[in-house]
Amino acid sequence: MESMKRCVECGASGLRRGSEPAEGKVGPRKFLGEVETLVCRRCGETFTDGAGGVALELAAARWLAQHGFATGDEIRFMRKTAGLRAADLAELLGVSAEAVSHWETGKHRADRGTLATIAALALDRIDGRTTTQERLCAFGKPPRAPKAVKLGAQRAAPIA
Numbered sequence: 572m573e574s575m576k577r578c579v580e581c582g583a584s585g586l587r588r589g590s591e592p593a594e595g596k597v598g599p600r601k602f603l604g605e606v607e608t609l610v611c612r613r614c615g616e617t618f619t620d621g622a623g624g625v626a627l628e629l630a631a632a633r634w635l636a637q638h639g640f641a642t643g644d645e646i647r648f649m650r651k652t653a654g655l656r657a658a659d660l661a662e663l664l665g666v667s668a669e670a671v672s673h674w675e676t677g678k679h680r681a682d683r684g685t686l687a688t689i690a691a692l693a694l695d696r697i698d699g700r701t702t703t704q705e706r707l708c709a710f711g712k713p714p715r716a717p718k719a720v721k722l723g724a725q726r727a728a729p730i731a
């Protein structure tokens with residue numbers, strides 16, 4: 572949309588920035604926000620692209636990660652936000668793909684630790700990290716060797 576220079580309705584070049592209300596629904600909850608638009612100064616036509624909607628979805632995912640979620644629709648939404656297929660999430664958590672499917676269809680409830688981990692995976696993706704995914708991979712294959720691990724020089728932190 573940034574690249575749009577002229578109104579495609581009337582051909583005028585005077586486009587200004589605007590915003591309009593937008594909403595999305597995840598599971599039982601509505602998320603209300605605003606998305607950026609371009610408005611033609613001559614004919615008043617309003618233009619939006621998908622970027623605003625995507626940003627609103629990410630904001631909703633961040634809210635859910637911070638406040639908690641439990642329904643199947645929310646779990647699926649957060650898994651997708653995390654950029655994971657159901658099979659990927661199952662692999663990371665060390666559960667069956669069927670277990671993930673049962674959470675997402677509401678057949679079984681996911682436990683609190685699982686939900687918090689899915690929240691962390693989604694937040695990592697939003698913020699451009701892979702911390703939780705790497706940790707889950709590490710716990711999937713805990714090291715057996717070596718017997719001794721060199722940690723180098725450590726300085727004791729002062730106790731406040």
Ligand SMILES: [Zn+2]
Nearest residue numbers: 578581611614
């Ligand atoms: Zn126009």
